[in-house]
Amino acid sequence: MDFSKLGSAKKTQAPTDPIRIFETLPSLSGTFNDLWRGQDKALTEWHVARERQDVLVSLNTGAGKTIVGLLIAQSLVNEGLQNVLYVCSTIDLVRQTSEEADRIGIDHSTRVRKGFSNDLFETGKAFCITTYAALFNGHSALRNRFFPQAIIFDDAHVAESLLRDAFTLRVDLYDHEELFKEIAELFKPHFQELGIAGRFRDALDLSRHSTAFVAPHGLYERSERLLEILLRHGVKDHDELTYPFAWLEDRINACAAVFTRGAFELTPPFLPSLALDIFQQKVRRVYLSATLQSQTDFIRAFGRKPDVTVTPSNDAGNGERLIVSGRKVKNGFGPDFAEKLVETQKVVIAVPDYERAKAWAKVAEPPAREDFSEQLTEFRKADEGAFTLVSRVDGIDLPHDTCRIMIMEGLPSGTSLLERYQWEFLRMNNVHAVRVANRLAQLFGRINRGRNDYGAFLVQGDDLDKWLGNDRNLALLPPLLQKQVLIGREVQDTFGIDSRKQAIALIERVLGRDEGWLDYYQREVKLAELDQDQLARHNAAEPFMVAAALSEAKYAAAMWNDDPTSARRELEKTVDTTAQHDTPLGGWHALWLGAAFEREGDKEAARAAYGHAMRRLGNGMTLPRPAPSAGDKTIPEMNVFGRSLQGLLRYSHGNKFEAEVEKLAQTLALIDHGDPRQAEAGVRALGELLGFTATRPDNDGDTGPDVLWRDDAKQRQLGFELKTDKNDPATYFKKDISQGHDHLEWMAQTYPEYDILGLAFVGPAGKAHAQANPSADMSLCLPSALAALRDELMALIEDLRKHTPMERLIAIGKETEDDRWDIEAIFKRLNPTPMSK
Incomplete structure (x- = not known):
């Protein structure tokens, strides 16, 4: 060798x-x-x-x-x-x-x-x-x-x-009929107890658009029986259910549960990644x-x-996009339009779910899961035709000539029923907007993959079109995509593109590399800018939303490890600040704060937190309400205002009460010591303390008045528009009054069963401009009037605090039944001056 x-x-x-x-x-x-x-x-x-x-x-x-x-x-x-x-x-x-x-x-x-x-x-x-x-x-x-x-x-x-999918157990009526029916029967008494048995029945129906949310104690009380049912039906041996069940088997108490459209879903309210x-x-x-x-x-x-x-600065991936709004085009870009388009073009149709995909079946049916890759490969090689993507925003690359046109219908949503409940019923629009923005960034990249790539995107359906029409949503998209949406608006408005024929002509010129388009695009993509006020709103709220997300993560990890005390402490730090910047998210956090209290055994604190949750989330959420001590008939049953005060005054002595009152005082001080957006948070918190369902529609849902107080018991509503940054004396211009008309119309359409008491402009003394035309429902309210109401309320709290616990309950019940705390009486005490004078 x-x-x-x-x-x-x-x-x-x-x-x-x-x-x-x-x-x-x-x-x-x-x-x-x-x-x-x-x-x-x-x-x-x-x-x-x-x-x-x-x-x-x-x-x-x-x-x-x-x-x-x-x-x-x-x-x-x-x-x-x-x-x-x-x-x-x-x-x-x-x-x-x-x-x-x-x-x-x-x-x-x-x-x-x-x-x-x-x-x-x-x-x-x-x-x-x-x-x-x-x-x-x-x-x-x-x-x-x-x-x-x-x-x-x-x-x-x-x-x-x-x-989320990895931690979600879903049992539906179609695939698991007997198991689903047994779970539904287990929770039926819970929904009867909450007084929403009808909503629950609708949620079991495949054809009804209804969701019934299981209150935390309802799941907690039934966790062992639910576990026994799942095990008896062989969930551990099921091909798909076994995987999430392995995570959730010992942690049902750390989960949320919903019934909707014939399906039951069990999943943590926040992901327990930590x-x-x-x-x-x-x-x-x-x-x-x-x-x-x-x-x-x-x-x-x-x-x-x-x-x-x-985050390296580069232009790779900066493909050219034409984005056209179907809402501005007669008859839009629906299946009839697509059927003719695919005779000469290749088109990807992106829809959020299989229900919407049915309408496009005559153009292209979505492939079965096992055939997906094969059919996608065939589409890549074809010269014409269509391919339907259902709830897919990633993993599909169709660059350059493999496809240059996408029709997009509907906001891209995940498969989580809990997420859809948050969006569709609780109107947690800001949380949903971030998810939508991230998914859209992916979806726009499916047929537009590099610097030299280009394509046309046709937006069909009101929900996605309106979402893209709001600059506050666009602020969540990557900067180039923001500008491309704005360029599409400008082109469509300038050339009056409102027919399918015009839209096709525009697309052909862009895809045909028209020199005028290329010159315009290169010039404008450097200049287009979002509405700066909307951008400022996003930037101001972002640090607080980051803090809220971090609190969620720490809460979820603590509950996952069966430590409700640590979980509760995490949410307590941020829940009120979160509510200042995003009312529904603050309500969602209050709900799970209450769940932690309940796991600790503090039912009184839990129900006080549930009260905050319902006032912030509105009619989409039903939870247990506080009740007087059992057996004491001298204690009156409290109204919502009384329960609100009792929730604060349950800590009548010691550091806890002082800390709670100090947090409340800081928020309420914003009414007359903050900028308009901060003042909105103060006015909302004041309405919540008064027992009303108090929201910030414009902040939380991008439409409606700055603040809305709703009296759900007597079905009345009162809107506020904050103009505290105007000069003194102030002029309320035509634009202000026009916004007011829009807000009143929104109130009438959104809550048609509620009487409108009025819309109050909160700002310095002044009058409407001669060219403005305010309605009789518009009035002017000085910030000092709201501050005086706040001071009166805080003084009442200090007086009630001096009573013994038993006396305090009686005093709260008596005080809060006084007619002066009726929403209409409160409005009169604000001394509103009609704007129509």
Whole structure:
């Protein structure tokens, strides 16, 4: 044997610099020669921060995030970290990412549906490309047998819905009839107790648009019986239900439950990411994301803010887009229009659910799950035709000539029934807007993948069209996409594009590379700007919404670990501040604060928190109400105002009362010591303390008056428009009065069964401009009048505090029944001056 012919047994040290790794890759057919500028900068900045545990790499959709992620994954393998994972949202995206790795010559394994593609990952020689579902399901072999030292999370900005699916158990009437009926029978007495048995019956009906939310105590009291029913029906052996059940089996008490359209869903109210070993232990986590304008959805998914954010400035992925509103076009861009369009063009039709997909069946039926990839490949090769995407915003790439037209119908929504309940019934519009913005950023990237790509997007249906028409929503989108929406508005309005024929002509000129369009687009994309007031609103609220999302994450982890005291303390820190900036979200937090109190055994505090929740969330939420002490007939049954005061005065002595009153006083002081938006928060809090359902429609839903007080018992409503920044004396101009007419119309349409007491402009003394035409329902109210009402109320609280607990209950009952606290009497005490004089 000639041992001199053998090489060294010691291997050359593999490089860890991802750019050096790229330079050493083999020159394969189809491999590109160099990295884009943004990719180079992203990799350089990540390499500097590589030892940090949570690094977010944010690049435009279509800017080559996959290459960046693959090079980072290889760098971590070369460093010697074990079980490096690259996590994708779908199996299709795993395949696409694997093909990209093959194209540039990076060895790897894949894992979908339980099996590895080779032994490279298992033998520690390569990373594994897999799905969120494979990593986060309750029986994950990857997490249990191959616990990772590093993970790359692709499409991190839409990961919240993917993680939500892993923790959601859904039983529907169609697939699990007997199990569903038994669960429904278990909860039937609960809804009878709450007085919403009719709503519950409708929620069991597939044809009814109704949702019945299980109050926390209703789930808590039935958790063992629910568990027994699930086990008896063999949930552990079910092909799909077994995975979420593995997470929820011992944590039903940490969940929320809803019935809607013949389905029952059990899921945590906030994701318990911080309680998971993936996020607790020392794991290097790299998040690949599209450009984020708000961090809240990222935090709701992963429970934390990143340690480092890498956002290289680059124009890769800045594809050209024409966005046309179907609401401005006669008959819109519906199936009849699409049927003719696909005779000569390739079109992707994007819809949020299979119900809407039915209307497009004559154009293109959505493929079955098992046929999806095959039919998508066929569509890529075709010269014409249509392909329907149902609730898919990621993992589908149709760049350049593979498709240049997308018809978009409906707001992209996740599959969570709880999320839909928050949006459709509780009107948690700001929370939903962040989710929609992140999903839209992905959806717009399906047929528009790079700097030299271009395409036309036709918006069909009122909900998405109106959403894009609001600059406050647009502020959540990546900057380029914001400008492209504004350019589309300008083109459509300037040229009066209001017919299908005109729309087709516009599309043909854009896709035909008309020189005039190209010149205009390049010029305007640098100049277009959002409404600065709406942008300022978003920027002012963002820090408080981030704090709210962090509180949710800590609350969820504590409840997951059966520590309601720590959970309660987390939400207590932020719940009132959250309500100042987002009333429905503040109500949702008050609900789960009450659930923590209830788990601690403090039912009185729980019901006080539930009272706040119902006043902030309105008629879509029904929870247990406070009741007088059992057996004492001298205590009157309290109205809503009385329950509000009792909730505050239950701590009549000590630091807790002082702290609660101080927080309340700080908020109410904003009425006459804050800017108009702060004053809105103060007026809303005053109405809530008075026992009204007090909301901020314009802030929370982008339409309606600044503040609305509703007396749900007698069905009356009173609106407020805050103009506290006007000069003194003030002139209320035509624009102000026109807004007032819109607000009154909104009140009449939104709450038609409620009498309108009026709309009060809150601002300095003055009068309406001669060209304005105020209605008799409009009046002027001085901020000092609201401040005087506040001071009177705070003085009453201090007096009531001096009573013994038994005397206090009687005094509260007697005081709050006085006619002077009736909403109409309160309005008169504000001394409103008619604007129509």
